[in-house]
Amino acid sequence: MSNIKKIFIDKKISKSELENKNNYFEIFKKKGFPNKKLEDWKFLDLNYEINNQIPNLNFVIKKSKINKNQILENIPINIKEFNYVLNINGFVEEINFSHEDKSFINIETNPDKKNKIISNALENLNLAFNLDYLCINIKQDYKVKKPLLILNVIIENIKSSNINKKFDIFLEKNAEISVLNLVQNNSKNNFFNLHQRFILNQSSILKNYFVDINKNQNLNYIKTDIEIEKNSISENVVISKNSDYCKNEIVCNLLDQFSSAFINGIIDLDNSQKHEIRTRINHLAENTKSYQLIKCVLNNQSKAVYQGKIYVDSKAQKTDGYQSSKAILLNENTEFNGKPELEIYADDVKCSHGSSSGNLDENKIFYLMTRGLNKNEAKKLLIDGYLMEVIDKITDERIKAIIKEIIKI
């Protein structure tokens, strides 16, 4: 690995920041990519996947000439109808909030912020190399009118590269926003490392969604941290379907009374794909609520993992926590791993989890076939219906329509 100072030599960054970046990189180098010896990574070993798929991983991305209009044309969404941030190869190309009153939205690029020391290797990697770190602040009482699409496009000639993106969104009191993260990776063998942080002040609402646009042979790691204050709601839906390897980690801190967190997800895999959703919900105050529903469909040698933990602090009486994970294994050689975990230190709580895995119910297939569907149609109808329960958790109808279009359900 080369010296980080050389990498950032042509960037306008301060000496102290360069020093920070160097430190983060040193920590990462010491730890390396997480492997299966770590409990959180025991089911899907990233180190192995990277060594296997991208033995010569490149940390340096040069800004290349691109044809923006052509790139936009290839995206199956009319993005002009929305607010958007267009990231190409990790660089911010365009920020567009044309539908909004701009006096309520404050955007900073590469703010000079101290990040606390963290142990997660991939976060250190991200802090060392992330390009164009965005901080978006939504002012008090402002409800962002149109959803914000964050488009992450990686073009064909970027190969065997690590792209690190980071952004923060702050919602002031009573503010609202819907965010859809889209990845369109037109290349292969890249490792995309995205870290997003949401701070929800009192009575604010966040709706946050993730989907890969196209089938691709890349590795994704998406880390989401959400801090949730009093009366605030965070709704998250992850559609994990298109890349070779994808791990979504979501940590929600329910910091004050009547805050709630919803995490719903689909893992829909085929052809040796490996995906994981790992969640941790920390109930740290009274009367907080969390709800999770994860559904997996596995075909042809694919593997899905769900690790979900609900932690209830002794202060968090009257917690309501629910977690459900389900998997359908469509054929041999598929694998589902689940670790639905509860850790509870308060007695007046309602917490439960359920998990089930198995094949499609033959009786239901039979029932549908007696109504005229052939076996494949019957299976498809059942699977779509099964996944629909998660799609229906998307309360932003505009985003729901986009996602339904992308995943053809």
Add this chain to the structure above:
Amino acid sequence: MLEIRNLKATVEKKSILNGLNLHIKPGEVHALMGPNGSGKSTLSNILSGKKGYETSGDVFYENKNLFDLEIEERAHKGLFLAFQYPLEIPGVNNNNFLKTSLNAIRKARGEKELDAIEFLKIIKQKAKDLKFEEKNLNRQLNVGFSGGEKKKNEILQMSILQPKLSILDETDSGLDIDALKIVSDGVNSLRDESKSFLIITHYQRLLNYIKPDFVHVLKNGRIIKSGNSDLAVELENKGYEGIN
């Protein structure tokens, strides 16, 4: 329409049907009555193509060997089974399911598939006729439906799909009088010289509302007696034990 000759069936080496013969002509309504465990549901499962039975004998449906047809092909050709226990299918919208089913059958018949608007017009009318609550059309298929709602949903499906041969497997069980009447009206309104029905039931009750042309008594996997609707009354009075 349907001709069953010497049908035998075993499941896990237990024999359930022991040489059953039955002939249903177009326009006829047959009632098949029998005590629990006499093989009633096995017959309806075999006719609709459920796997897991070993069978011998012949079944001809419209002069074709029924066993040569897949489950859905039987449906395409107008064979309909109203289930004793309709399945709950979470996440699948009732309306959408019915439309998918109807269009699959229409397609197989070489008819034009219906678009959403055409379909809605039909379903709304049928639902109204059957006093089926419209809001249930938009619920998940049978999920959380009461027993009566589920059975009414089966009859609604039947009236939309317009089958040639309908098999009603204990459709009357668990219904109150009002629901029973609605279900019977649904069946009666479909009756014409081309459509046939096989009504499988434990009780004579349903036959007060749907007058059968023939009544058969099934016992130990065999039809032991056949007659007209008077036989049902006789059964009601004497019980299955009194029939030889």
Add this chain to the structure above:
Amino acid sequence: MREKEIDKLKEYKYGFTTDIENVKSPKGLSVDTIKYISKAKNEPEWMLEWRLKAYERLKQIKEPNWQKPKYPKINYQDLYYYSAPKSSQSKPKNLEDLDPKILDTYKKLGIPLDEQKRLNGIAVDAVFDSVSVATTFKDKLNEAGVIFCSISEAIQKHPELVRKYIGSVIPITDHYFATLNSAVFTDGSFVYVPEGVKCPMELSTYFRINASQTGQFERTLIIADKNSYVSYLEGCTAPMRDENQLHAANVELVALEGAEIKYSTVQNWYPGDENGKGGIYNFVTKRGLCKGDHSKISWTQVETGSAITWKYPSCILKGDNSVGEFYSIAITNNHQKADTGTKMIHIGKNTKSKIISKGISAGFADNTYRGLVDIFPKAKNAQNFTQCDSLLMGNKCGAHTIPYIKNRNSDSNIAHEATTSKISEDQLFYCQQRGLNSEEAVSLIVNGFCKEVLQQLPMEFAVEAQKLVGISLEGSVG
């Protein structure tokens, strides 16, 4: 009056010590200690070799530290590995020869070894510190062809059986405490039920730790030959001591084709005092192998004692159509910690497993369910159902549920449910309004919560266990 009774109940009633002269091995873990044990037991050469092999392996591995309960480092050189009542050096032929003090100890524990005062139809093997002191009903069992004796005796009298099966389920290459046991185990029970025999009575072992600074390392081996059946129960107590004592047992079960083994445990080791001082470290490895087709192994456990419990009675479902069951109640109060659960390894076709776990925490205690359900690719039609329920009393205690689910066969089904609840004020009020005091009400409700598991116990012990459930939680409600 009533309060006094409760106070009396709150005390650990098995906490007395028996003043008796002991023969002990030299302190510490070494080749010499192992040789001493083997010699004291008059073991054949192969057994000593096996022990030494385990010891070699032990030197290469480390104590695990992933489990939730943390404990101060154990100094393995400061323990006695063998302690036997002097009088038992040559095992007494009949009860008259047994030291009356030992006889008296078991009488006090409610386990009369005297056959005249026998427990209804239960044969008992009594293990006192490191040795088996008595086995009852031997003749009657002999008639049926059932071998029930101490493992030391079995090593000498039935070496072909022991040699064939010992280590076949828990190999010497297993984890630290299991391997430690393989090196230094002192005694335990041995059961062999021949083909086609339904064991005519319940078999039971009663473990008692008496000596101080002594670890107890017993080893139990149960073999059920084709189409046989046996039900086995173990009970355990120890005196109240300020020090922590180590109990690292290994239990191996082998069920051949069509055989069924039912293994029940009522574990009531000394849990330490209400401030968490003293108590037993109960680090136990229990594993059953459903070797033959259509075999069945069922574990039932009521864990109320010990300072730290750390055990996962497991089933390896190798035979087609084999069945594994795990029913567990773990009650932790004061500063007790329990990390318990099971592993169900589905290898054969049509294998079924069922897990019912009830965890109850009170005081400052921590209670963890940790389990694994693993369905192998070839385990067609395998099925598992798991239900884990936790009950918390107060907000100084913790409940933790960590199930691992691994499904690699598309024709199999795993269903897992878990809930956490508390005893509601309304329930307590209702019971109290009907005349129960709060302790009785709690006991009633908790017993209801545990009912599914209690039902699995042999009748004679179910009543005892129900009382134990109530007593263990005394003082946990204000």
